[in-house]
Amino acid sequence: MKNKKLSRRKILGGAVGVTALASGRGLLGAPALSTDGPALEAHDARVMSTTGEVDLSQFDPSKFLYEFDYGQVSELPDGQTLREWDIVAVDKEIEIAPGVYFPAWTYNGQVPGPTLRCTEGDRLRVRFSNAGSHPHTIHFHGFHPAKMDGVFEVVKPGGEFVYEFEAEPFGLHLYHCHSVPLKRHIHKGLYGAFIVDPQEKRPEAREMVLVMNGFDTNFDGDNEVYGVNSVAFHYHRHPITVKLQELVRIYLVNTLEFDLLNSLHIHGNFFEVYRTGTRLTPDDFTDTIMLCQGERHILELKFRHPGTFMFHAHQSEFAELGWMGFFEVEP
Ligand code: CU
Numbered sequence: 001m002k003n004k005k006l007s008r009r010k011i012l013g014g015a016v017g018v019t020a021l022a023s024g025r026g027l028l029g030a031p032a033l034s035t036d037g038p039a040l041e042a043h044d045a046r047v048m049s050t051t052g053e054v055d056l057s058q059f060d061p062s063k064f065l066y067e068f069d070y071g072q073v074s075e076l077p078d079g080q081t082l083r084e085w086d087i088v089a090v091d092k093e094i095e096i097a098p099g100v101y102f103p104a105w106t107y108n109g110q111v112p113g114p115t116l117r118c119t120e121g122d123r124l125r126v127r128f129s130n131a132g133s134h135p136h137t138i139h140f141h142g143f144h145p146a147k148m149d150g151v152f153e154v155v156k157p158g159g160e161f162v163y164e165f166e167a168e169p170f171g172l173h174l175y176h177c178h179s180v181p182l183k184r185h186i187h188k189g190l191y192g193a194f195i196v197d198p199q200e201k202r203p204e205a206r207e208m209v210l211v212m213n214g215f216d217t218n219f220d221g222d223n224e225v226y227g228v229n230s231v232a233f234h235y236h237r238h239p240i241t242v243k244l245q246e247l248v249r250i251y252l253v254n255t256l257e258f259d260l261l262n263s264l265h266i267h268g269n270f271f272e273v274y275r276t277g278t279r280l281t282p283d284d285f286t287d288t289i290m291l292c293q294g295e296r297h298i299l300e301l302k303f304r305h306p307g308t309f310m311f312h313a314h315q316s317e318f319a320e321l322g323w324m325g326f327f328e329v330e331p
């Protein structure tokens, strides 16, 4: 156990802020934020980040936040809406912190996979083809027939499978590979958010998807890099801009492997929690929420004060290894 911890720290040193802090360049966070203020102190939370930038042309978490894939829409003879998607499993190296690459297995070349979105009662058809090097599946959460469960119909490299089922119940779900060893297939990056909107729409809001994840970069069965939407400290370098008093709706999904729990804490605020998004009345009002792997919740909040507010895992260790960012609230 001790060795494990040591190796994690060692890797961390190569990946994120700690090295940079010790490098003499110091004050890494300063360029991203408040450059006109006084120099930041070493213990200021704004210095905890990475140097440099990942190649955002490959995957930009600031865009991913707002990317909802509604599929190709048509109408069936009985008037039911049909949504169709093509999902391809493909091996791809992704950049999870500046200069830190991870040999991922992806849906459509990105981690997380595309956020699939539909309305309760739609007919969904997902054509899955496996262009990767290992057998994979897509297991959706929600009601569906046993043979559409993506567990026993393993799709070999070069193979295909069509999943077809009704979108129910409404809520925030997820999809992920269910080949064994599951731990490996999920952690490699085969997961995404799956939103089923209720027929009676939720109120207008700024909506965003946060998929909490992590990466085992040295294959020791433990995560070295943590984040939301894959890139360590991305929203530290690129704060999420929101407006004062606007309704913000967060679709929060936990896909983190190896660690038993993950969490989200938002500073200077409280949020309504709709557990699994399956009801239209909130279940809780809090500022910190804990999620097991596979758990997901819809959160709603409004910022009452302008300025910079941190959000992060309340496990400090995860936060310091990448799972931390800022909301920038515009007056
Ligand atoms: Cu798989």
Ligand code: CU
Residues within 6 Å of the ligand: 139, 141, 176, 294
């Ligand atoms: Cu699952």
